[in-house]
Amino acid sequence: MVLEIDTVSHSYPGRRNKPRWVLKKASHTFEAGTFTSILGPSGSGKTTLLSLASGLDTPSEGTIRYRGEDLRGIGLSRYRRRHAATVFQSYNLLTYMTAIQNVRTAMDITGIRGGRKHALEWLERVGIPADEARRNVLQLSGGQQQRVAIARALACDVDILLADEPTGNLDTETADQIIDIFRELAHERGTCVIVVTHSHHLARRSDRALTLSKGRIV
Numbered sequence: 001m002v003l004e005i006d007t008v009s010h011s012y013p014g015r016r017n018k019p020r021w022v023l024k025k026a027s028h029t030f031e032a033g034t035f036t037s038i039l040g041p042s043g044s045g046k047t048t049l050l051s052l053a054s055g056l057d058t059p060s061e062g063t064i065r066y067r068g069e070d071l072r073g074i075g076l077s078r079y080r081r082r083h084a085a086t087v088f089q090s091y092n093l094l095t096y097m098t099a100i101q102n103v104r105t106a107m108d109i110t111g112i113r114g115g116r117k118h119a120l121e122w123l124e125r126v127g128i129p130a131d132e133a134r135r136n137v138l139q140l141s142g143g144q145q146q147r148v149a150i151a152r153a154l155a156c157d158v159d160i161l162l163a164d165e166p167t168g169n170l171d172t173e174t175a176d177q178i179i180d181i182f183r184e185l186a187h188e189r190g191t192c193v194i195v196v197t198h199s200h201h202l203a204r205r206s207d208r209a210l211t212l213s214k215g216r217i218v
């Protein structure tokens with residue numbers, strides 16, 4: 001049990017500041033070595049769940065645990081630095097840098113050693129060869145930028161990888177290559193991969209497909 005969502009409810013301020021509940025007593029346990037997808041209609045709270053699971057926000061009620069320990073006890077920034085990496089749809093790459101520099105900056109922040117060689121190894125694993133890794137990220141295609149974002153997350157040696165609609169902007173073939181990387185990470189490296197998506201194709205290729213409905217995980 002790597003990540004446990006335990007009766008989590010979350011609200012945002014609604015009209016006249018009354019809480020509007022997006023998640024209502026949602027629970028699920030995510031295991032190592034498993035690639036899980038989370039589907040659900042627009043506005044069902046998928047991104048909210050992902051931001052709570054990635055330690056960007058604290059749930060209004062309930063508990064999220066990493067290997068049995070409450071994230072609040074670990075500290076959200078420590079949890080993000082050491083254990084969980086998030087890939088956003090917009091990639092959030094540093095656009096004035098090369099792919100290698102993006103990966104190395106993240107490694108420096110996390111305190112991961114290994115330098116340029118380690119960064120290049122990860123980029124190569126996700127299909128970015130050295131000559132492309134030396135280019136400014138804006139000169140890469142959407143699929144390549146997504147791979148850089150994934151390599152950046154993985155180079156930090158985390159055991160949870162969370163991704164928000166990672167294949168949303170990609171053509172089917174490129175999307176399939178990204179899905180292959182997620183499957184390989186889960187099955188060969190034991191990473192707990194959690195992906196929020198609208199894509200039924202991605203969901204079919206994941207190990208477990210969950211759906212958010214009425215604020216609950218089903």
Ligand SMILES: Nc1ncnc2c1ncn2[C@@H]1O[C@H](COP(=O)(O)OP(=O)(O)OP(=O)(O)O)[C@@H](O)[C@H]1O
Binds near residue numbers: 045
């Ligand atoms: N920061 C916020 N403040 C107020 N309301 C918010 C905030 N973030 C999300 N919401 C609301 O919470 C609900 C769930 O949003 P969320 O982004 O989690 O859904 P989603 O399932 O990811 O949707 P989509 O598939 O369209 O990305 C929506 O009604 C949204 O308007």
